[in-house]
Amino acid sequence: MDVIQQLREQAKKLLEEKKVEMVIGFGEGTELARTTPIFIKSPEEVSDLTWGPFCANNLVKYLIDYRNLPGKVAVVVKGCDSRSVNRLLEDNQIDREKVIVLGVPCPGQLDWHIVAAAVDPAANLKGFSDDGESFTINTDAGDYKFDKKETMLHKCLVCENPNPVVSDITIGKGQTVRNYEDRFAEVKTLEQLGTNERSAFWDKQFDRCLRCYACRNVCTVCTCRLCVFDQMQPAWVSKRNNLSENTAFHLIRAFHVAGRCVDCGECDRVCPVDIPLRKLNQKILKDLGDLFDTPTPGSEAGLASPLGEFTTGDPEEFN
Amino acid sequence: MDSRVVNKGQLPELLDKLARDYILVAPVREEETVTLFKQVSGANEVQLDYTNSDVSPKGCLFPQTEKTISYTYTGDTLEMKETDDSPKTAIFGVRPCDIKAILALDPVFEGKFLDKYYLEKRENTVIIGLSCTTILSTCFCTAFNSGPCDGKGADLMFTELGDKYYVEINTEKGKDLVEAYGQYFGKEDIDKLAKAKEEQAKKLEGQFRRKVDLEGVKQVLDENFELPYWDKVFRKCLGCGICTYVCPTCHCFDIFDFVTGEVTGDRFRCWDSCMFPEFTLMAGGHNPRPSQKERVRNRFMHKLKYHLDRYNLDGCVGCGRCISKCPVNIDITQIIKDLKEVGQNA
Numbered sequence: 204m205d206v207i208q209q210l211r212e213q214a215k216k217l218l219e220e221k222k223v224e225m226v227i228g229f230g231e232g233t234e235l236a237r238t239t240p241i242f243i244k245s246p247e248e249v250s251d252l253t254w255g256p257f258c259a260n261n262l263v264k265y266l267i268d269y270r271n272l273p274g275k276v277a278v279v280v281k282g283c284d285s286r287s288v289n290r291l292l293e294d295n296q297i298d299r300e301k302v303i304v305l306g307v308p309c310p311g312q313l314d315w316h317i318v319a320a321a322v323d324p325a326a327n328l329k330g331f332s333d334d335g336e337s338f339t340i341n342t343d344a345g346d347y348k349f350d351k352k353e354t355m356l357h358k359c360l361v362c363e364n365p366n367p368v369v370s371d372i373t374i375g376k377g378q379t380v381r382n383y384e385d386r387f388a389e390v391k392t393l394e395q396l397g398t399n400e401r402s403a404f405w406d407k408q409f410d411r412c413l414r415c416y417a418c419r420n421v422c423t424v425c426t427c428r429l430c431v432f433d434q435m436q437p438a439w440v441s442k443r444n445n446l447s448e449n450t451a452f453h454l455i456r457a458f459h460v461a462g463r464c465v466d467c468g469e470c471d472r473v474c475p476v477d478i479p480l481r482k483l484n485q486k487i488l489k490d491l492g493d494l495f496d497t498p499t500p501g502s503e504a505g506l507a508s509p510l511g512e513f514t515t516g517d518p519e520e521f522n
Numbered sequence: 523m524d525s526r527v528v529n530k531g532q533l534p535e536l537l538d539k540l541a542r543d544y545i546l547v548a549p550v551r552e553e554e555t556v557t558l559f560k561q562v563s564g565a566n567e568v569q570l571d572y573t574n575s576d577v578s579p580k581g582c583l584f585p586q587t588e589k590t591i592s593y594t595y596t597g598d599t600l601e602m603k604e605t606d607d608s609p610k611t612a613i614f615g616v617r618p619c620d621i622k623a624i625l626a627l628d629p630v631f632e633g634k635f636l637d638k639y640y641l642e643k644r645e646n647t648v649i650i651g652l653s654c655t656t657i658l659s660t661c662f663c664t665a666f667n668s669g670p671c672d673g674k675g676a677d678l679m680f681t682e683l684g685d686k687y688y689v690e691i692n693t694e695k696g697k698d699l700v701e702a703y704g705q706y707f708g709k710e711d712i713d714k715l716a717k718a719k720e721e722q723a724k725k726l727e728g729q730f731r732r733k734v735d736l737e738g739v740k741q742v743l744d745e746n747f748e749l750p751y752w753d754k755v756f757r758k759c760l761g762c763g764i765c766t767y768v769c770p771t772c773h774c775f776d777i778f779d780f781v782t783g784e785v786t787g788d789r790f791r792c793w794d795s796c797m798f799p800e801f802t803l804m805a806g807g808h809n810p811r812p813s814q815k816e817r818v819r820n821r822f823m824h825k826l827k828y829h830l831d832r833y834n835l836d837g838c839v840g841c842g843r844c845i846s847k848c849p850v851n852i853d854i855t856q857i858i859k860d861l862k863e864v865g866q867n868a
Contacts, residue, residue: 230855232851233845233851233853233856234659234660235659235853237851238851239758239850239851240757240758240850241756241758242754242758254780260849260850264760265758267756268757280532295573316555319659321819324657324658324659324729324731325658325731390531411558412555413577413586413763413764413768414763415762415763415764415767415768415795416762416763416798417760417762417763417764417849418759419762420762421760421762421849433799433800435800438778441774441778441780442585442587442778442790442792443587443790443792444587444778444793469849472849473760473762473764473849474768475576475577475764475768475847476552476556476558476576476577477553477555477576478661483763507827515657
């Protein structure tokens with residue numbers, strides 16, 4: 204039985220037995236290579252659930268919206284998303300007892316823009332297969348082969364957790380860790396640049412920021428009830444769109460999620476003007492690894508944030 | 523309607539001349555995957571082989587951030603300085619959907635209150651359209667009686683045909699520009715090119731994947747402010763401003779002061795988004811759209827009903843940017859389809 208079938212059966216069972224009030228999963232999208240988050244409340248709707256290399260969204264964010272439902276919520280997670288579950292637990296944002304994690308080992312996610320550019324715009328998706336090195340996308344206009352190394356999201360090329368690190372019901376076969384490249388290769392390249400060049404690089408990126416706040420809203424670590432950027436009195440960061448304010452926004456955001464960012468890459472994926480935000484977070488992750496020898500936040504249950512704890516045995520004074 | 527022809531080989535020279543005489547704004551490849559309308563200093567910066575820009579060119583007429591006045595209080599007098607006049611501008615390479623969007627913005631800023639900031643720019647701007655050559659999977663301009671080669675609203679409309687551009691002169695402004703740069707605008711093979719353009723338009727119109735039928739949709743919205751349908755759609759919305767900021771017709775703005783020192787400041791207006799919780803939040807704390815459900819409904823009501831009610835113009839032009847950019851795949855064409863169904867089942 205394939206993953207999609209198993210997923211539907213498990214969801215159906217959970218809803219029929221009234222173990223959960225809602226299943227949050229991936230449904231068919233309106234573009235060939237896209238899916239869309241769906242919120243299923245009845246067993247009849249489970250046939251809407253799907254799975255594949257087009258499930259880039261991190262659905263864990265929605266657990267925050269439904270944490271006050273009286274019953275439990277089940278959520279479909281990939282390996283990277285599962286780190287968000289641990290992170291939300293650590294931040295006391297969700298109650299472990301009220302969440303059922305449907306963990307799906309992930310073969311990697313394709314960049315849908317690359318697929319859309321390669322496939323006949325009129326084509327409809329029939330299915331997909333995975334031979335380990337590439338995905339074959341079957342459509343009514345023919346089959347298309349996508350080499351993983353060339354077409355996957357960057358986060359998937361350096362994926363640490365293809366298998367969910369927290370899961371109540373695991374669906375599908377486990378995947379092996381494949382590091383296609385050095386995880387921090389891009390960050391290291393940036394580090395090599397001089398201060399002025401690095402500054403010029405980021406100035407160019409932040410200059411085109413629209414301040415749409417998609418990076419913030421999609422982030423599972425951003426859980427403040429009133430964000431500092433929405434606060435109008437006092438307006439800590441002005442609404443004016445210019446390099447100075449935009450830079451302030453991005454740097455404050457990066458430091459606010461420092462030590463908690465689980466590297467799910469959603470901020471990077473959703474940016475409408477392709478600002479490589481993950482590079483900022485990765486730089487901090489790399490530094491945290493170098494300085495504190497800690498794994499990626501969320502990758503183990505109960506992992507404290509290196510920047511959020513203090514022990515009396517700390518070799519450095521807290522001052 | 524008069525028309526001319528420009529040899530492809532001569533376009534760079536024409537653009538260079540325009541950049542010298544005007545503020546020239548054109549599509550620029552900002553990154554490998556990002557194209558934006560920006561001021562250019564010459565043809566070498568212009569990206570001609572683009573499908574459409576990631577953000578619409580509406581910012582040329584309605585900038586995301588715009589200073590409206592500066593003020594200084596000296597103790598007994600308040601000195602106010604208005605912004606400088608808008609310079610002569612030419613926007614080159616505007617696609618038909620974005621041209622149509624400007625026509626949808628005009629009555630908003632030229633209503634009961636004349637918005638001089640927009641209108642001055644509009645007056646001083648020449649819009650040079652460029653017909654599409656590729657139809658994206660998210661495109662649906664044909665739903666709004668437009669098409670990939672529709673030049674309505676442009677001062678000049680360029681259509682690429684082989685090694686030539688067929689140029690339609692639609693306005694006096696366009697005519698003046700053609701006269702001023704007469705050496706680049708020929709007349710040879712004009713009838714043949716006019717015919718070729720028609721054929722090209724027809725061919726491209728057959729390539730649209732999205733067939734969107736709006737019939738009955740406005741009626742559903744006219745008759746139903748509350749619909750159970752909205753309870754479902756909004757759940758996945760993240761509440762970001764992507765759809766409204768990339769949209770060529772969205773035009774909401776906020777006004778605020780940026781005070782430097784106690785008595786000196788600038789007044790700005792900047793884009794606002796009905797997707798944000800603080801949009802129209804009132805001083806007393808009342809929020810007319812308290813949850814994302816009302817905000818999502820408002821956006822689609824505005825696109826498919828309110829703009830038609832107010833101006834008898836479509837509030838959407840089918841550019842497909844919001845479809846392409848929405849992180850959770852909220853798709854206006856799907857919403858149109860669903861609303862139609864709601865109407866049929868009522």
